[in-house]
Amino acid sequence: MKKMMQRDSTWAGIFLLPNLICFLLFVLIPIVSAFVLSFMQWDMLSTPKFIGFDNYIRLFTQDEIFIQVLVNTLIFTACSVPMVIIASLLIAMALNQQILGKKFYRVLIFLPVISSNVVVSVMWKWLLVPDYGFVNYFLSWFGIAGPNWLTDANWSMFSIIFVFVWKNIGYYMLIFLAGLQGIPNSYYEAVEMDGGNAWHKFRNITIPLLSPTTFFVTVMVVIGSFQVFDIVMLMTEGGPGRSTSVMVHYLYQQAFRYFDMGYATAISYILFIIVLILTFLQFRFNKSENWSS
Template structure:
């Protein structure tokens, strides 16, 4: 039966030797994906149905108990809201900042290469180092930002010590860290726009502002959708800056999902419950990303 099936495929032009060669070339990627992505996800799903402290070799099966607990866990629900707040704030500010920087870097001025390097430099700084630097900048006593406020006679907020400002401070730091990366995407898109569009708009009497909103911005839509998708994915995974700058405080005002997962897993040793949180986070990111791709398909369908 198998031999007959192979002969049938061969008559249709199917070459088994080429297929085997193709799979051999793909095997490193397939193995990497299976070992470091598929297996961990399946194991997390498996653990989410158990109660386990990582020390006791016996895992107690509790079914959907961890997921039922999530619904009643106010700390988890609050971490979801705070993650969404961080995501929205970081995404909007990152898009605006990256676009403004890209418009500046697209100008033909002297020393533009140095300026481009200056704006991109935060990207190559490790997140831990950047968080430590901004933790010092936001220090309410000796921080340079606080001293700048005092120099002009203003009272600076308590920044990381104030529940109303702590998350906003982390958003500012996160935007600074990654805006150069997103600016490069916008810069590449800007340089790909033909000058013919601007010449035609000028002939029609469009000014610089009108050219931006009727020519530049619509043609930047693919780049914008890419930046939105990347910022949202990165924002949902925020952890390092929270861990270094606030440790989830003050009063839990910066306790995002990933940091809450860390607390549950490695401080309270509830690995089963942490696995349920991780799987729910995966589902949220999957649904949000899928919705973004659907939106991008509609935006690009013109």
């Protein structure tokens, strides 16, 4: 028996070894290297120079653009997260009913998820062109003069948020749909027997029993919103001015346009800390809610 357990452990180690090697080479070592590099000044051509906490001090005391892109990222997250959650939940609830063609609608709403971010961004960039884009052309049918969606600072962030929400609601709709289908119909029947209406079902049954799903969706959308890059890069390149530039976009510019790799990695670790803190707070809040209930 002991020899069998040793043999199983050996084979388990052999099968796990490729994954461990990949994790070490492509995850752990780059993370540690980036952390060390954040204390360096390096332009990828000369020898890295250790400068201590200068990169982090520069971020918050000397770089006004970083403060602006940080605020832009927070605004983007604060707007996109509730929109994704609410829209995907409402659509999931609608498509959980016995309606004609619901499978077709599910596929239709999920299509943007499997589409490339590049394709989605280029498509919406053309649709939002002020002179001959379909969106402004459609608004003109109702006598509405559409704005410059991507070149007007008052509308550019809204446009980016809209595309992000449109791209992601299909995925989270499926997650909510799975959660809804896990709720027994007998609970809703009990509410009906007590004289409850649709609002009572939603407030007393759907929301409480769907809270684990909602928590998961919230965490994932928050992380995804802080990591948004390709939509911004392809649609506005952070403009006009810096009105749509977010942290990952600014990180990319510092690394591959200005070749300041040490500063870029410092930005990446600030981003990591922010996401880590927000995720931790969400877990603590969810835990306290569960204990109180």
